[in-house]
Amino acid sequence: MTTLYSAYGLRLASEVALPELGAEITTPGPADIEIVLGAAAGPSATATLLPLGLWVDGDRIGVDVPDVGRYVCEGGSRIVVEPVVAVEPGVLKLFLLGTALGALMVQRGHLVLHGNAFRVGDACAVVVGHSGAGKSTLAAEMHRRGHDILSDDVVPIDAHGCALPGWPRLKLWQDALDRLGIDSSSYDRIRGSHAKFHVPIDRPPLGPLPVRWIYVLDKHRGLLTITPLAGAAIFTSLHEHSYRKEILVGAHRQTHLARSAALVATVRPARLDRPRGEDSVVASADAILADITQSQTKKDHHATSR
Incomplete structure (x- = not known):
């Protein structure tokens, strides 16, 4: 199920429940950012590997968090989240709303x-x-x-x-x-x-x-x-x-x-x-x-x- 939220003046359509962002949006309109659950491709052979599980690969920024999952930000408009089995929802959202969304805002030129x-x-x-x-x-x-x-x-x-x-x-x-x-x-x-x-x-x-x-x-x-x-x-x-x-x-x-x-x-x-x-x-x-x-x-x- 996808729910619409608002953050940083943007509309987020998320498959991860994010009540921390406040009430869901009910007004019609396209989303600026999609957050989807699924398989997230890892870094390619030409990617720049960085500390703390971070990597940059063309228009993708990824972070691999041990015992939590992989987050891949794509082109400033999409985040793919691949959680590990039985990860706490709060922990999954901690890195989504922090590292992943912060990286996405960098991709958007901020x-x-x-x-x-x-x-x-x-x-x-x-x-x-x-x-x-x-x-x-x-x-x-x-x-x-x-x-x-x-x-x-x-x-x-x-x-x-x-x-x-x-x-x-x-x-x-x-x-x-x-x-x-x-x-x-x-x-x-x-x-x-x-x-x-x-x-x-x-x-x-x-x-x-x-x-x-x-x-x-x-x-x-x-x-x-x-x-x-x-x-x-x-x-x-x-x-x-x-x-x-x-x-x-x-x-x-x-x-x-x-x-x-x-x-x-x-x-x-x-x-x-x-x-x-x-x-x-x-x-x-x-x-x-x-x-x-x-x-x-x-x-x-x-x-x-x-």
């Missing part, structure tokens, strides 16, 4: 970052960082303060420098839920016995929003600081925090560079260094919002002084 995006007025800020950096916890704090979350984990940015809205949910660990005072008993675990959960969030319908700020999360032994990024450091950070950067080879690498160059011209990138061993979520949110306010004030002052 700059795809590993982070989250939250709304600030008529624009948005993107927070990136390595796994475990606290991106989703920070997004939850921004949502608590009234900022709509566009996307969590996979953030596609189009050729116009706009972040595309994903589905309304966060992936949060138990300790993050505890600090927010949220009971996890009604939420689905992301994988097996891991204490990480799909947490639905309320938000109005959103379209693509221009990215105006990018913050790179990091930790050091000093105080919490925000440092603007400039020059080659910007491009290094955008590559380092691209979602599944291993697939950025050949034409995908060229597109990534072009999208990065265009984005750099319109955003204010900075690094947020936080003290190691401290719970700095609230302080980090305070610092980012203060930095955004300061940059807007400077921009308004510059505009009126012309």
Whole structure:
């Protein structure tokens, strides 16, 4: 059975049930992306084999996940999923909605970052960082303060420098839920016995929003600081925090560079260094919002002084 869903402004016709994406679409119209279950051909002899089970083979990007299955993205419009026998549905969807859909968005020509995006007025800020950096916890704090979350984990940015809205949910660990005072008993675990959960969030319908700020999360032994990024450091950070950067080879690498160059011209990138061993979520949110306010004030002052 095929069900229609919406994500990133696209219509997905999926043979895999994906209630995480919200209510199914009932309005008529063609699908932008097909997700089908079946035999998925592996890489050819000329494919580029990459770490983490990834491979690029012409207009196909694949990932082979041990004990889960094979996912093959074809031409930016189709994902073939071949699960192993008796794989947990939640685990199968974890890689489908993460690695596979992220790779498909790369095929569609987007700059795809590993982070989250939250709304600030008529624009948005993107927070990136390595796994475990606290991106989703920070997004939850921004949502608590009234900022709509566009996307969590996979953030596609189009050729116009706009972040595309994903589905309304966060992936949060138990300790993050505890600090927010949220009971996890009604939420689905992301994988097996891991204490990480799909947490639905309320938000109005959103379209693509221009990215105006990018913050790179990091930790050091000093105080919490925000440092603007400039020059080659910007491009290094955008590559380092691209979602599944291993697939950025050949034409995908060229597109990534072009999208990065265009984005750099319109955003204010900075690094947020936080003290190691401290719970700095609230302080980090305070610092980012203060930095955004300061940059807007400077921009308004510059505009009126012309």
